[in-house]
Amino acid sequence: MADDNLPGGMSLRPESMLCFDIYATHHAIGQAYQPLLSEVGLTYPQYLVMIVLWDRDGQSVGDLGARLDLASSTLTPLIKRMESQGLLERKRDSSDERKVRVTLTNAGRELKQKASHVPACVARAFGLSMEEFVQLHGMLGKLRASLRNARVTGTA
Amino acid sequence: MADDNLPGGMSLRPESMLCFDIYATHHAIGQAYQPLLSEVGLTYPQYLVMIVLWDRDGQSVGDLGARLDLASSTLTPLIKRMESQGLLERKRDSSDERKVRVTLTNAGRELKQKASHVPACVARAFGLSMEEFVQLHGMLGKLRASLRNARVTGTA
């Protein structure tokens, strides 16, 4: 008998499950970034934080969390590690002492140039055509939107 | 000036980068599974291990690692936690004492039924048509294959 009555040839074999696809792809992307990023002394999550700050400096911890979908319990230690590496500074917002503004140091800004080869390098390793790239981006966006909606509505 | 000269409108904004897409989708899928899996007392990685074992019992730690792309340093403690929960047993292979065979207990086998609603539940939350589902699966597989190949070849 079939393991489960799932639509359209789905089975419980991990290779054929979308969740496993995403899991494995996430994994593989991390592996692809790791050697490039270790040259500039960043982890992958730290790199994401830098990208957000390079785009706009001086954001609060909450702003970073909203962009990256990370909680303060993740960001606070991560940012502190980056602060101790001299990439950024943390200081309370003078007009709202609850907020912590994160600003890049010179070293943090300079790292943008040192890491400028990374995106193209990885994009090349992806081996996707521009059309596939756009298609994939669109579907993943739709998938996330569905998941966001399902969470609010409840899955039952 | 533009941040980087990347093909086809790519920029460093995280929302438009594919790596961020995968990262965020992985994240969102984890969040979708979490409430369903916590009902049956599993984490997401533990669920993946169970899926592999439900498919074929008695695999070695190395077999599980090959299927899930995880190192022994990740799997050993993870499997030990599952053993202490009574889901499986670890015993050395009598014909090759280096290997550790992981076999399900009755409780572990029974959990398959208790968790049988999970895949359809999540698939529903994905909100993708069957066509999109297949397309996405294909592109992610191609992406992983490219990354695997690039890692061997070297990215420079």
Next chain:
DNA sequence: TGCGATTTAGTCGTGCTCGATATATACAGG
């Protein structure tokens, strides 16, 4: 046979991630 190389798990330290919780600041109504 015996010894070096390979394979297989496991250990350790570091870092990321979460949920639950704590603390401090800001705000709003009386």
Next chain:
DNA sequence: CCTGTATATATCGAGCACGACTAAATCGCA
């Protein structure tokens, strides 16, 4: 002004993930 509530960040414990290393078993070949 004071008090209760909301917001922003931080802390804590657990689990996951990796690379570097160790230990033990197996294999291969002289």
